[in-house]
Amino acid sequence: MASMVEIEKELEEDFALFDDWEGKYDYLIGLGKDLPLIDDKYKTDEYIVRGCQSRVWLHAANNGDFVFYSADSDAIITKGLVALLVKVLNGQKAEEIAHADLSFIDRIGLKEHLSPNRSNGLVSMIKQMKLYALALTKH
Amino acid sequence: MVTTKEISTSLSASVDWKKVREDFPILKREVNGKPLVYLDNAASSQKPKQVIDAIVHYYSHYNANVHRGVHTLSQEGTHAFEASRLLVKEFINASKTEEVIFTKGTTGAINLLAYSWGRKYIQEGDEILISQLEHHSNIVPWQMLCEGKKATLKIVPINEKGELIWDKFLQLLSDKTKLISVAHISNALGPVNPVKNIIQEAHQRNILVHIDGAQAAPHQKIDVQDMDCDFYTFSGHKMCGPTGIGILYGKEKWLEEMPPFEGGGEMIKTVSFEKTIYNDLPFKFEAGTPHIEGAIVLGDAIKYLTGIGLENISKREHELLHLATKELNSLDGIRLIGTAAEKSSVLSFLVGDIHPFDMGTILDKMGVAVRTGHHCCQPLMAWFDIPGTVRASFSFYNNENDIDRLIEAVKKAIKMLS
C-alpha cells in the first residue's frame, strides 16, 4: 500500500499535466468514475454529509486498523472530489487519516473547493472522513 | 408644459446604459482570468461609485452619533440620517416619515413585525397565510411565532409556472386568518405576485397584509399607498445600497399600536426604574445606535436609482430577461423553472440531469457568477422535486455581452458535464 504522501504526490503530478482548469476538471470528473460506490442500502439520510450543496453519501468500514470508504454523489464534480479523497485515504491507518494534512488539494489547483463557504462541501467531507476514522480508532 | 409622462418616455430613450455600467467599478475586475459577468443580482446588487463615494464621504465628513449631541457633527449626521428617511418615504410613496423604520434588512424587518405585531395580535387558533414561494426569511419568523402562540401557518399553493393559485388562496381565507405575508416577487423563480388583488381581498375580510419587497424594490416603482399594504419590507443591499440596512414600512395606525421590539437607547422618551415612556414613531422601533452610514447611504442609492428612473430600469431589465430567456431556450435540454406570465429579471433553470452545483462550478470558472442551490427556498424546491436550480438574475447594469457570456459558459458546462 502506497503511503498517503506518495499517492498525493502522484495526484499532484497527474494534475500538473494539465495547464488549464478544463483539463483539471475533466480529470477530476473522470476520477469520480473510479470511486468505490457506496452500497445502495447506505444511501440514506444517515449517511449524508451535511454542508454540501449536492448530496454526498459516505460510508466507512475498517479491517483492523485500516479504513475503507465508499461514497456517491448526485453531482459529478462533487463525486470527483470525494473520489480524490478516497484515493488518498482508502486503506490507510485510522490514526493517520485522523491527522491527515490534505493540503495537496490546494497544490493541484482545486483551492476554491476548500473555502469555508457553506456551499462547498469538500471541507465537510474531509471532516466526516476524519470523524469516521477517529471513531474507529476509539474501538 | 411638459407632462410627467412625456418626461419619462423621453428619459427612457436617452439612458446611456453603457455609461451607467461604467458607474460600477467591480464590473471591471476579473474572475478566474476572465472579465466578471455578475448575474447574482437577486442575492445582492453591485454598488455604483456614487454609493461607494458616499460611504467615504460620510466617514470623512460627518461621522458622529445621531439624535444625541448638540455639537455640529451630530446635528449634521442626524440631518443626513433623517433626510435619507425622507428619501425612502418618497421612494415608496409612504404618507409620512414616521412610517419608515430603519432595520438591518428584510429579515430584520420581518422579525420585528413577527415579534412586535405578532406577539400582540396573534392568539391561539389564529392563522397566518404565506405562500409556497417564500424565502426562508418570510417563513421562519412566522413559524416561530405560530409555535409560541399555538397558531397555524397556512400555505398558498402554486402552479407549475410558479404562480399562486388564486382559487386556493381565496379558499384559505377565513375568519381565523389574521395576516397574509407574501413576497411581491419571488427570489428563486421571479414571478410577480398579484399583491394588489391579494390586499383587496384581505382588507374586505379585515385581514392585514405584509409584502416582502426584497426583490421588488430594486426593480420597479413601489407605491405603498396605491398598493394599500399594511406593511412592506426590503433590503438596501439588493438595491445598490449598503448591507446591514433595510426598511420596515408600516401604516402609522398599526405601528402606533405595536409594542417596541427591542429596548435600549433612542427608543425611549424618559426612563426611570419604575417606568419607561417609549419614544414616538419611528424611533420607538430603532433602539440603540443605528447603522448611520448605511441609512444615509441608502439615500444615495435611492437617488442613484431614481436618477436613472425605476421605469427605465424595469424596461431595461425586461429586455435583458427576454433576450436571455430566448437564448437559453434555444439550448437542448433546458428546463426553465418558473415561467409565470408576469416575471421579474430572474431566470432559474436546469439542464438535462446536470446538477446545479456542477453547472455553477463550471460557470464560475468561466467568470460567470450565478447562484446555485435552493436560494433559501427549500419548501419551493421540494415542491418542484428538484435539488435546486441555477439562477441568473439580471440588473440594469448587465448587458447583451453578459448574456452571450452566460450562454457560452452554459454550453461549455453542458459539454463538460454530460
Ligand SMILES: Cc1ncc(COP(=O)(O)O)c(C=O)c1O
Ligand atoms: C424575497 C426575499 N425575502 C427576504 C430576503 C432576505 O433579505 P436579507 O437577507 O437582506 O434580510 C431575500 C434575500 O435574498 C429575498 O430575496
